Amino acid sequence: MDIIIYPPTINWTFMKQRPQQLMKKFADSGYKVFYCNQTQTEKDIEEISPNLFIVHNHDQWLKEILPKARKNKKVGIWCSWAKLASTLKKYEPNWIIYDCVDEFADWIKYEPEMVKIADAIVCTAERLKKKLQNNYPTKRTELIRNAYDQEMMLHENSKDIIIPKKKIGYIGAWAPWIDEELISRLARTLNYVEIEIIGIEFGKKFNLHHIPNIKFLGHKPHSELPNFLKNYSLCIIPFRINPITLATNPVKMYEYLATGHPVVSTNLPECYLAQPYVDVANNHVDFINKVRNRLQNPGNSLERKQFALNNTWSHRVNQAIHLIREISK
Structure with a gap:
């Protein structure tokens, strides 16, 4: 299976939320998932469950581990923080999905750049979907709500x-x-x-x-x-x-x-x-x-x-996988 990267946004152990839930389910579905902690240390990469790796030393991982892992595989970015848009090209991704999870005023100013480079947008609420479709009518936007673990x-x-x-x-x-x-x-x-x-x-x-x-x-x-x-x-x-x-x-x-x-x-x-x-x-x-x-x-x-x-994270990740397959054909 291909690789999914969640770039440095929140630490894995900081309140189990949507990013951790989705990345765990992607790994369970066979994707090789690299979850990059926001707080960086010298600690080696850590496999916490099959196919799910926590990246502690981002620069070393990016230079030494990712190039070997990506051989003959597509690499995708699942990003929920629009501010990171300018940093994502270093991963040389085959696709980028912008996961719009909230409507924080401080984040909105970064959104146009993220949407521009994203292959698709997903969001968590009907209000967000309507806003995104209105602001970016040519960009594919899917509603993938939160769920039960x-x-x-x-x-x-x-x-x-x-x-x-x-x-x-x-x-x-x-x-x-x-x-x-x-x-x-x-x-x-x-x-x-x-x-x-x-x-x-x-x-x-x-x-x-x-x-x-x-x-x-x-x-x-x-x-x-x-x-x-x-x-x-x-x-x-x-x-x-x-x-x-x-x-x-x-x-x-x-x-x-x-x-x-x-x-x-x-x-x-x-x-x-x-x-x-x-x-x-x-x-x-x-x-x-x-x-x-x-x-x-x-x-x-x-x-x-x-x-x-009827609304579990397994349901949601199946939606996400269908989208990934369509944008990465």
């Missing part, structure tokens, strides 16, 4: 899980797009329910320690998340509505649904499209009422699990 085994029934009391969970970055006021109102209104928050502080400090039924656990390794998720009664996506979140297809939505728990979200377009499996609220009062209702009447857990199982 079956290896988390969240869809499996756990007989030993006992939920002693009602508990609401949020897992994700504590970032500027979190509606802190909504969480505060939810906690005070439903003061008999514990709200547990797991995630790194990302451009925003956690300031709700004074509310007794909110517990902030900070970052937890991805491998530990199933133990927390399975203990929740309900999961929330409490995002503000802004250009970033309007174009967000939350990975956590799929992971939440895989547990079978009810999921309540603010009015995000991608969550709206996931109805009836996700309950979408129009305002704070509506959000709190929907949470209260689902705590009393959880609804159909099997249908939520099936939605997640």
Whole structure:
């Protein structure tokens, strides 16, 4: 099989996200994948699973290892950071796919150069697809949403899980797009329910320690998340509505649904499209009422699990492989 390179963007061990999920599935499908860490060290290249290599010393790898590995093989670039466009020619790729994952204002200025050199664009949300097709009508653009990681085994029934009391969970970055006021109102209104928050502080400090039924656990390794998720009664996506979140297809939505728990979200377009499996609220009062209702009447857990199982990273990488085959003929 051919080679796929993910150029230096985020470290492999920094929050398991879309890049890591896709690269692992590409490797499982037979591609030889080189995932280049952003932080470079003198450490040798590391094969962490069959066909999946972490590149720690990028310059040495580029000079000594890649030329040998690419013999009689096509080399493709899967890039999710438009700022890297000017650096990609050094890989001498046969094809480039630009994976547009967010609508961060600081990234958009780099986008035209990336789109110009890309053979195709993929994106994670319908809003992004419409914007990209409008801005670059001649460039092939495909919608490949985020997905559920079956290896988390969240869809499996756990007989030993006992939920002693009602508990609401949020897992994700504590970032500027979190509606802190909504969480505060939810906690005070439903003061008999514990709200547990797991995630790194990302451009925003956690300031709700004074509310007794909110517990902030900070970052937890991805491998530990199933133990927390399975203990929740309900999961929330409490995002503000802004250009970033309007174009967000939350990975956590799929992971939440895989547990079978009810999921309540603010009015995000991608969550709206996931109805009836996700309950979408129009305002704070509506959000709190929907949470209260689902705590009393959880609804159909099997249908939520099936939605997640119909939207796995294996499904997404099959879409991506079909695209790669077409652009690399």
